[in-house]
Amino acid sequence: MHNNSYLELDPKAYKTNINFLRKHFRKEVLFSSVVKGNAYGHSIETFVEIALAENVHHFSVFDSQEARRVKAVVGDKATVMIMGWLNADEDLPWIIENGVEFFVFEKNRLISALAVAKNLAKKAIVHIEVETGMNRTGFNSIDLKWVQDFLKKHSDFIQFKGLCTHFAGAESIANYFRIKKQIDRYDEIYQQFCAKNLKPQQRHSACSAAAMMYPETQMDMVRIGIMQYGFWPSPEVLVNFYNTKRKNENPLKRVISWKSSVMSVKKVKRGEFVGYGTSFMADAQMKIACVPVGYAHGYGRSLSNVGRVLINGERCVVIGSINMNMMVIDVTLLDQIKRGDEVVLIGDQAEKQLSVSSFSDYSNLLNYELLTRLSADIPRIIK
Numbered sequence: 298m299h300n301n302s303y304l305e306l307d308p309k310a311y312k313t314n315i316n317f318l319r320k321h322f323r324k325e326v327l328f329s330s331v332v333k334g335n336a337y338g339h340s341i342e343t344f345v346e347i348a349l350a351e352n353v354h355h356f357s358v359f360d361s362q363e364a365r366r367v368k369a370v371v372g373d374k375a376t377v378m379i380m381g382w383l384n385a386d387e388d389l390p391w392i393i394e395n396g397v398e399f400f401v402f403e404k405n406r407l408i409s410a411l412a413v414a415k416n417l418a419k420k421a422i423v424h425i426e427v428e429t430g431m432n433r434t435g436f437n438s439i440d441l442k443w444v445q446d447f448l449k450k451h452s453d454f455i456q457f458k459g460l461c462t463h464f465a466g467a468e469s470i471a472n473y474f475r476i477k478k479q480i481d482r483y484d485e486i487y488q489q490f491c492a493k494n495l496k497p498q499q500r501h502s503a504c505s506a507a508a509m510m511y512p513e514t515q516m517d518m519v520r521i522g523i524m525q526y527g528f529w530p531s532p533e534v535l536v537n538f539y540n541t542k543r544k545n546e547n548p549l550k551r552v553i554s555w556k557s558s559v560m561s562v563k564k565v566k567r568g569e570f571v572g573y574g575t576s577f578m579a580d581a582q583m584k585i586a587c588v589p590v591g592y593a594h595g596y597g598r599s600l601s602n603v604g605r606v607l608i609n610g611e612r613c614v615v616i617g618s619i620n621m622n623m624m625v626i627d628v629t630l631l632d633q634i635k636r637g638d639e640v641v642l643i644g645d646q647a648e649k650q651l652s653v654s655s656f657s658d659y660s661n662l663l664n665y666e667l668l669t670r671l672s673a674d675i676p677r678i679i680k
């Protein structure tokens with residue numbers, strides 16, 4: 298564990314977000330909290346505790362390692378669903394034994410699940426993912442008859458819990474027609490399953506953006522990642538929300554803050570370069586502060602010469618390139634600055650704020666990528 302910075306998680310902010318989302322979605326829709334990517338950088342263990350306290354009882358992960366971590370926190374108090382990778386030999390016995398649910402998008406996985414379920418004399422709980430136009434994972438149309446026959450024949454060992462899909466960029470208006478086509482295609486496939494007497498217990502397709510932009514995608518369950526952490530999937534989704542609500546008030550609160558402290562302060566003469574190479578030259582005598590956070594901790598190199606931090610209640614600029622473990626800040630105008638002063642990399646200080654989305658503006662990285670790059674070795678504490 299590093300002790301040069303820490304991430305603070307605010308349960309009150311989470312409460313605000315979950316209350317807003319629950320109110321916004323149709324009442325009977327089940328909320329699945331997407332905690333893949335180490336809970337979008339928040340840390341699975343710490344974040345899942347916070348979510349459980351708000352009565353979230355469904356968690357979606359990418360792989361079985363993440364499922365094990367969630368399961369260790371929730372025990373039997375919540376459902377865990379794997380949406381992506383699992384190793385049939387190493388993981389399926391544990392998954393089925395523990396009632397963990399999982400996406401199936403390939404014949405092999407369904408065949409392996411049946412073998413393991415028979416062996417354990419326990420049902421495998423599956424969500425059939427169907428291809429509707431994203432062209433990533435999902436059974437193609439040509440395989441659907443095979444899937445349907447298989448589910449009917451082996452219903453003693455395979456529980457057909459969900460029928461699902463994922464949209465190819467619901468956060469961008471540019472994809473409007475593609476998403477609409479996907480929604481129609483999903484409906485057709487759902488009808489096909491029903492016509493064969495295979496009605497799934499849960500229909501689900503929506504991530505944050507889809508659930509907000511195309512309410513019909515909420516179906517029986519929504520799989521919400523980014524918005525529960527207090528971020529919008531894209532500015533378009535936020536603006537669309539403002540336009541439909543006719544007021545410009547962001548109902549979401551950032552759950553995470555990232556804080557460090559000043560490691561050293563010194564002067565630099567006019568005409569000197571700062572840090573590696575020549576990307577920053579002091580054009581006057583200046584004062585600089587070193588902060589012990591760099592790209593090894595998740596503060597991207599693309600923020601060299603553009604990142605901002607808060608020190609002594611003021612916004613200050615990163616100068617020179619971000620190093621592996623350090624960054625340099627221009628603090629010329631801060632008279633009182635001294636070693637040990639708090640540095641906010643994401644979050645609030647005095648009246649000022651630095652959000653992850655403003656990072657993205659500087660660095661062209663999505664919220665998603667910045668968050669999941671936060672090193673797992675940074676301590677997470679609950680506010």
Ligand SMILES: Cc1ncc(COP(=O)(O)O)c(C=O)c1O
Nearest residue numbers: 331380463504505520521522523
């Ligand atoms: C299959 C699936 N469902 C849901 C989500 C959650 O997306 P978001 O964080 O945009 O809500 C993701 C994330 O990428 C995903 O891959």
